[in-house]
Amino acid sequence: MSTTEPRLTSLAHGGGCGCKLAPAVLQDILKDIPQAAAFANLIVGTETSDDAAVWRLNDQQALVATTDFFMPVVDDPFDFGRIAATNALSDVYAMGGAPIFALALVGMPVNVLSTETIGRILQGGASVCAAAGIPVAGGHSIDSVEPIYGLVALGLVHPDQVLTNRGARAGDVLILTKALGVGVLSAAFKQGRLDEAGYAALIASTTKLNTVGAKLPGMAGVHAVTDVTGFGLLGHALEMARGSGLTVELIGHPPLLEAVEPLAASGVRTGASGRNRESYGAFIDLPAGLPDWRRDLLTDPQTSGGLLVSVAAGQAEALLELARAEGFGQAAVVGRVVDGPARVRVGA
Template sequence: MDSNTIKLTQFSPAAGCGCKLSPETLREILAPVEIDALEDSTSPLLVGNSSRDDAAAIDIGGGRALLSTTDFFTPIVDDPFEFGQISATNAISDIYAMGGHPTVAIAILGWPVDKLAPAIASHVLAGARQTCREAGIALAGGHSIDISEPIFGLAVSGLVDIENLKQNNTAQSGDTLFLTKPLGVGIISTAIKRGKAQASDIELASQSMRSLNRIGPSLASINGVNALTDVTGFGLLGHLTEIMMASELDAEISWSQIPKLPNLEHYVEEGCVPGGTGRNYASIAQHLPTLNETQLAILCDPQTSGGLLVTVQPEAIDEVAAILEGAGLPFNPIGRLSKQLNEKATLRLSD
């Protein structure tokens, strides 16, 4: 089977981060077994799983922390090399989202050897290796298994100055929200699986997913950047709701200011909506306003290798916007956080 003609997305029912368990299911799994090591004053663990953050952080002394994360998923594009690039970009993003610099990665590969030639897996690894080189790190090894459908990802380590360590539970009332990549890659990937995606739309989505969130450490070092996370499988509203709940805040976002890939409304009308979208919505519906079909499909769309969601104090808005604009990233604010008014965090959507 030739890697130039293979369609990897046909080998799995879900694509990219759309194959993640829903937030509600994940909470149900983790609740009985969670141990909060942060309660132990002697533990070097600075960030664990209590706030569903992007990476674990361990104090290693000298004002620095070791970051550790892993991420893997099923194919979101048909091209093996691009699948490797996107998987690596997505995994490395968790380090950037904590304000850190990646240092080393190891690969996680599951491959159906009776369905797909090993040579195709080599192309996946080659794509990942190229992305790791772009990030300035080595792909230093890994682990592989024979499995019924292809999966690939990385476990990544990084370092961060503790004073620049960013989490998703440190946002403040009055913070402005920025999003550094357009939404919609889950919708486009579903259109790819159904043979309905235009080549130009596929390329824009792929370019976005292959773009490293290397701006994360620069943003984290700015006084007034309070919280940082990357938008992945739970969609924009899922990850924003995590910030709201962890920081006990409400939010208002502007539909017109949210960056989106082109032609998404057309694909939604064609029914190209990932199954994960509905699960994402159901997990946070109690916090949301009434959404029309298009708004729900885009705002709850499972993102793969999505952008950074940044919360910024008023005095730092201009500096953050200038850095984003200089990097060629979306730089218009998309919303604002405010004091939580009711028992549960609530999101409002404006035009």
């Protein structure tokens, strides 16, 4: 990157999955959009705000299709590309799919950023796709005011083994494969308060592919999966609760990435965290004694976050062993599913 170029994050009004429209705003925008006509081969559509669309191709294959893009969460162009690509591919893994190829979505202020910097962003994304064993087979680019990068990601899954956010069962245990706090770390980075260890934790988490998702179809006891991204743990757990028509109970102290706790306790937070809470707070029961900073972490937007898996209690240990074998060392039980209305309760 040229020394005369501005920081990538200075060119964006938001970064990563914190750029997402707040859930309430998105719901208001979509409320008058007519539902798509019934298609026999559309296995998953927009019904429960799932991670990707799924279309049956034949008796053995279904196509998983998704897209995700956002503005920079870090200044290093290669890292930005890696994070955005990892995040986009996560939605394929969350459906139990294996990616087959991707298309790049590129919007860049070409009069502000050099072709070298833009090229490094694309190289970062391509490196993640290579690690996933797929090509970037094309894409589309525009000249835009803010830098934007992401992917259209396509994958395959057996039609009878599609994983959705709506299959949780009462008695299930909830396992989260990545620790929380990406939003706090990214906010601290923008404020110049993130040390080297914190930045390393941020990059390590956001560039780790959720490949474990492709190994979940057919695994005994796995009933529902979603990935935790822009709406935070509470928001995506609520989508699972609504999809399954059950109550989700979460612990109030889920695993956190390195350096997150002192930063959050000192007041570092994202604007998206508050917007998330305002959007779905009426459907969340929080304990009276939960500190504000812990409450904020539960709505903290997770750029390229982990998978939230609803699994039969008897299979929870096997799933934890699989996740840890795949390199998800902080995978942990964060809650359970119980009978009750579609809402989320948080323990002390």
